[in-house]
Amino acid sequence: MNPFELIPTPDPIPAPGMMFRVLLDIFFMIHILLVNMMVGTGVIALISGLKKRDALPLQKDVARKLPVIVALAVNMGVAPLLVIQLLYGQFIYVSSTLMAVFWILAVGLLILAYTNIYYHKMRFDILSTGFRRFFLGSAVLMLLIIGFTLSNNMTLMLNPASWPSYFDRPDGFLLNLKDRTLFPRYLHFMIASIAIGGLFIAIVWTFKKKTGRTEDGPSTVDQNIRLGMGWFTGATLAQILVGFWFQMSLPEEILNLFMGSSLLHTAVFIFGIGLVIQTVYYGITVNVRAAAVSVTLLIADMILIRDLVRTAYLNPYFTIRDLTVIQQTGPMLMFWVVLATVLTLIFYLLRRLTSAKKSAPPPKG
Structure with missing residues (x-):
């Protein structure tokens, strides 16, 4: 069957x-940073609790912050989802329908994961160690499953040639497991989450150190900074291997764009390699601020590469230039007003939250 007939x-x-x-790229960058913090800090807190007896201050700090991070990540995920539906609706609506059961289940898993994370925070002090591990571990597992579902959808929308598989599985249980890029793409995002989660932990405890909020003891603060940067550096190094796997799994005609056949694609790729080297160096030297700046630039570069790869995948079927533009000044003006209002409110609430924490007395004991 001709895939063009299905679009x-x-x-x-x-x-x-x-x-x-x-x-889309701006909104997605904000969203993915929050998602990375959410998944990464959860994984690190869970593993640290299994390996270290003195990880309680770290676990408690993560437990306090996770509900807010999850709420922000989910809300900031709405904007890129709406924009991708606007630009690529004829692809993502089809892919979502083909895997409809998993796509709908992801919503339920997200609600359940947030419930566990919130309960884990509210009952942290009275829960036993085993129940803490259960609630956090089950939430992290559900978030990892949601990530795999999203990776399936994002790869399925890029490959209309695989859509005829629907006629073999018209029950909404179709996954894109035959796609060579699926697993390296998924691991690329998940390992990035561990890196950003580690960096976020290092930033938080560096802030505690500079503001004198060292109620857990100076040694604990320094230990958590080193621990966060250790996870950050190790995961970033792992990303080099996974990124190479992901790159080699791309179709040859797309891979060649980044290997010299396109000046733009190659320049963006080489710039990214330089940023990776710089980021690893700052991680090894435990330069938290420089690492944060470097990895932010790196993520921006990776998002641009992601955009270029998506465009190359869909180029045989569609380009954004093909879309009909019917100028609507009123709705667009309303969009910008609402966007500015929402961002202002979020910034205000975060400032209030931060100032409240600064003015609160250190916890006793």
Whole structure:
């Protein structure tokens, strides 16, 4: 069957496509940073609790912050999802339908994971060690499953040639397991989560050290900074291997774009390699601030590469230039006003939360 026959006609958009493409990358970067913090800190706190007897201050600190991070990650995920539906709706709606059962289950898993994370925070002091591990571990497991579901959907939407598999499995249980890029892509995101989670832990405890909030003892603060940077550096080094696997799994015609056949693709890729080397160096030398700046630039570069790869995958079927633009000034003006209002409110709430924590007296005991 010709895959072109399975691709729906795209809807018109209310403004130039390139504007939404830039917004997609910006929104996705904010979202993925929060997701990485969410998954990474959960994994690190869980493993540290299994390996170290003195990990309680770290676990408690992560337990306090996780509910807020999850809420922000979910809410900031709405914007990129809406924009990708606007630009690539004819692809993502089909892929979501093909794996409809898993896609809907992801929502339920997210609700259950958040419930466990919130309960883990509220009952942390009275839960036994075993129950703490259960609630945090089950939440982390569900988040990892959700990530695998998302990776399936994002790869399935890029490959209309695999859509005829629906006629063999029209029950909504279709997964994109035959795609060579699925597993390295998924691991690339999950290992990145551990790296960013480790860096976030190092940033938090560095802030505690600078503001004098060392109620857990100076040695504990320094230990958690080193622990966070250790996870960050190790995961970043692992990313080099997984990233190479991911790169080699790409179709040859797309891989060649980054190997010299396209100046833009190759330049972005080489710039990323330089940032990886720089980031690893800052991780090894435990330079928290420089590592944070470097990895932020690296993530921005990786998101641009992701955008270029998506464009190359869909190029035989569609380009954003193909979309019909029907200018709608009123709705777009409302969009910008609402966006500015929401971002202002989020910034205000985060400032209030931070100032409240600064003014609160250190916990006793």
